[in-house]
Amino acid sequence: MSPFRYAILLGISIYAILLFAFPGVPDADIFYHFSVAKLYLKEGFVSRLPWPEIGIQSREFTDYHFLFHIFQIPFLLLPVEETIAIKFFILISISTLLYQVTDYIQKESSNLSPYFVVVFFILGSVLFTGRMLFGRGNLLFFSIYFLSLRFWNIKYLKWIFVFSFLSVWSYSGFPFLFFTSLFITVLEYKREHTQLFLASTLGILVGLIVHPSFPFQFKGYFIELIIQSFPPPGVEAIAEWLPPTRDILILGFLPILPLLLLSFREKIQNQFHSKSFVFLFLGIICLVFTGSSLRIFEISWLMFFIFIFLNISISKKYQVLAAIVIFVIQFPIVYGKMGQQFRSSETKYGYIVTEWIRFNIPKGEKIFLSWADYPYFTFKIPEYRFLFGLNPLYAWSFHEDRYFTQKAFFEGTTQGFQHIPKILDYNTVVINKFYYSFSNSEFKRLSTDYHLVFENEKYGVFVKTNPPNNSKKEITIPNK
Numbered sequence: 001m002s003p004f005r006y007a008i009l010l011g012i013s014i015y016a017i018l019l020f021a022f023p024g025v026p027d028a029d030i031f032y033h034f035s036v037a038k039l040y041l042k043e044g045f046v047s048r049l050p051w052p053e054i055g056i057q058s059r060e061f062t063d064y065h066f067l068f069h070i071f072q073i074p075f076l077l078l079p080v081e082e083t084i085a086i087k088f089f090i091l092i093s094i095s096t097l098l099y100q101v102t103d104y105i106q107k108e109s110s111n112l113s114p115y116f117v118v119v120f121f122i123l124g125s126v127l128f129t130g131r132m133l134f135g136r137g138n139l140l141f142f143s144i145y146f147l148s149l150r151f152w153n154i155k156y157l158k159w160i161f162v163f164s165f166l167s168v169w170s171y172s173g174f175p176f177l178f179f180t181s182l183f184i185t186v187l188e189y190k191r192e193h194t195q196l197f198l199a200s201t202l203g204i205l206v207g208l209i210v211h212p213s214f215p216f217q218f219k220g221y222f223i224e225l226i227i228q229s230f231p232p233p234g235v236e237a238i239a240e241w242l243p244p245t246r247d248i249l250i251l252g253f254l255p256i257l258p259l260l261l262l263s264f265r266e267k268i269q270n271q272f273h274s275k276s277f278v279f280l281f282l283g284i285i286c287l288v289f290t291g292s293s294l295r296i297f298e299i300s301w302l303m304f305f306i307f308i309f310l311n312i313s314i315s316k317k318y319q320v321l322a323a324i325v326i327f328v329i330q331f332p333i334v335y336g337k338m339g340q341q342f343r344s345s346e347t348k349y350g351y352i353v354t355e356w357i358r359f360n361i362p363k364g365e366k367i368f369l370s371w372a373d374y375p376y377f378t379f380k381i382p383e384y385r386f387l388f389g390l391n392p393l394y395a396w397s398f399h400e401d402r403y404f405t406q407k408a409f410f411e412g413t414t415q416g417f418q419h420i421p422k423i424l425d426y427n428t429v430v431i432n433k434f435y436y437s438f439s440n441s442e443f444k445r446l447s448t449d450y451h452l453v454f455e456n457e458k459y460g461v462f463v464k465t466n467p468p469n470n471s472k473k474e475i476t477i478p479n480k
Contacts, residue, residue, distance in 0.1 A: 004106060007114035011102075012095045014122050018133060018335065019087045022342035027134035030086055032375035032390055033065060035382060037072035045212055051378045053366060054406065055389020056398045062213045062220025067169040068137040082379075083347075090135035097132070097139050098122070100146035101302075105309045107150065108273065116319040117309055123330035124256045126337050128301045131294065133338065138295075141171035142302070148177060148200065152184070154192045157199050164203025169211070172224040176282075176299065178204055183278040223393055236371075236392045236407060253301065255326060259308045273310040280307040347376055349458035353430065354380040356454050356461065361428055368426040370410055371395070372435055387426070412439030418447040422464070429462040 025031075039046060049057040056062075063069065075089040076082075102117050122129055132139065148163040167174040178201060185197040211217045231237060283303030289296045314322070354377060357367070363383040371388040378386065387406060388395055395403040402424070408414040409421065410431075417439070421429045429450060431440040440460045444452055450462040 004102070004114045007118045008095070008099055008102065010115065011098045011118040011122055012091070014331075015091055015094055015098075015133070018129075018338050019091055021335070022339055023083075024342055024345055024347050025083060025086055025090070025135070026130065026338060026341045026345055027136075028345050028347075028372070028375045029390075030090070030135045030375075031379035033069060033135075033137075034072055034076065034082075034086060035375070035378040036063065036065075037069045037076060038379075038382065040069060041073050041076055047213075047216070049389070051382065051384070051386050052374070052389025052394075053385055053387050054395040054398055054402050056219070056223075056394050057389050058398070060216040060219065062216045062223075064168075064172045064213070064217065064220055064224060065137045065170065066212045067166060068140050068171065071140065086135070090133065090139075093135060093139040093143075094132050097143045097146075100143050100150070101306075104146050104150050105306070108275075109310050109312075111313070112309060113316060113319045113323075116323050119323040119327055120256065120259070120309075121305065123326050123334060124305065125253065125301050126330070126334050127294070128298050129334050130338060130341060131298050137171035138173060138298070141167055141173050141176075144170060145177055145180070149180075152196060154195060157195060160196055161199045161203040161206075164200040165207040165210075168204055168207030172221060173295075173299070174204055174207070175225065180278060180282065183281060184275055187278055188274060219397075223397055227393055227397070231393065232396060234404065234407075235396050238371075238392065253304075255330060256301075256305065256308060259312055259322075276307050276310040279303045279310070283307060349456050350376045351380065352456055353454070353459045353461060357381055357384065357428070357430075360453075361463075365428060366426050368406075368409075368421045368424070368429040370432055370435065373430065373432055377430075387424075410436045410439050412436065412442050418443050419449070422449045427464045431460045431462070432458060433460060434458055 019026075035051075036049070039049070046061060048059055048061045049055075052058045071093075072089055075085045078085045078088065080088075098118065098121060101121060102114055105112065105117050106114060144163050144167045148160055148167075151159050151163070164174075164177060167177050181197045181200040185193040208217065208221075213220065280303070283300050286296045286300035286303060350373065358381055361367070361384070364385065366385045367377070367387065369377060369386045369388060371390060371392055374386055374388045374390050377384070389398075392403065392407075395406075405420055405424070409417050411417075429443070431443065433440045433455075443450070443462065444460065447462070449465060451465055452460055453463050454461040
């Protein structure tokens with residue numbers, strides 16, 4: 001095999017170690033995506049989701065990850081345990097992106113060793129590597145994004161249209177492809193680039209209109225791209241919306257900072273790669289907005305990475321040395337951080353609770369459950385309905401008063417909060433003690449309408465003391 005293929009194989013091996021060295025998956029959201037894929041496999045395309053009570057998906061499902069979900073379906077058919085199937089999906093998705101990025105750099109800057117590129121792509125940022133291993137739709141989008149850049153030639157005009165069309169069906173970040181093609185056209189004004197830009201823009205527009213979620217996709221994209229950038233006051237901020245801390249920025253950028261300075265030093269009296277300033281500009285713009293979202297950080301790092309590796313000039317000997325040094329220093333850090341992430345997403349306690357519910361709660365009942373646990377519960381017990389629908393903004397958009405009412409329950413600080421599940425007509429309440437320990441203990445102490453029937457280290461399960469029309473079946477405890 002060529003060095004390029006060996007380098008990609010090395011990269012896949014590193015990713016496999018990070019994924020399979022720990023039980024579970026590194027982020028719970030992937031369970032939600034596989035829940036949707038399961039639903040498609042069972043019922044075909046749907047216009048609403050059957051699970052959330054408070055969430056616009058219960059009446060108008062906007063699947064801006066549609067292509068991402070379709071690609072997951074074959075993995076559901078694998079004869080392996082479901083978590084392993086999910087890991088295989090993540091591994092193939094992230095390896096595809098690795099291939100696309102490395103191949104693009106190799107074609108644009110042939111003087112770099114593929115080992116040098118691969119090692120820095122995987123280990124150049126602890127945060128970037130971790131977020132890529134989450135298995136989000138951005139993996140598919142950026143694979144399509146770099147395919148577009150690799151085919152950015154007038155003879156592939158139709159393919160540019162197709163890739164742009166598919167980018168809209170894969171991830172809400174498709175405007176990034178539009179701005180990239182626009183800046184390339186402005187920076188290198190040629191008739192060819194103008195035609196390519198128009199083909200890309202037309203593909204994006206057609207993808208927006210000819211969409212599986214029509215006509216709900218427009219509201220979904222508005223929430224995802226606009227509302228999420230400026231969350232309403234009082235809405236609970238999920239981790240992705242929070243600005244990165246100083247430690248995260250250091251872990252994110254410190255390893256590639258010397259390479260960035262080196263690329264400027266080498267090129268200051270020479271010619272920069274013709275398209276590289278597009279990536280530099282995009283990286284700077286994203287870095288400015290990194291303070292509002294970790295999603296923006298990952299794009300910023302990727303753009304700086306492309307700028308550096310299109311311009312850096314370094315001997316083969318030092319490329320090998322730099323790759324070895326970054327591996328020795330960064331791999332233990334990444335491994336340790338990913339271990340922490342896997343532990344924080346541990347599902348063994350969730351599995352026990354979902355099995356308890358399956359044995360003791362009639363199918364189809366509503367369960368009062370927080371947004372943080374929604375992905376795993378819909379994946380394991382999709383026969384039930386749940387209070388929440390993944391993202392707080394989708395609950396807020398569905399019914400603002402109900403959203404803040406349930407939020408008051410989980411915060412546990414509002415007088416009379418223990419009556420909220422009864423007011424909203426829920427017979428079963430599940431509280432995550434890791435996130436809401438105060439509301440769990442206070443609900444147990446104050447509520448006269450519910451009693452604790454099951455708990456483990458992570459969850460407490462409460463049922464109504466005298467629920468109407470309740471089946472009299474005896475409570476059972478599933479085997480662990």
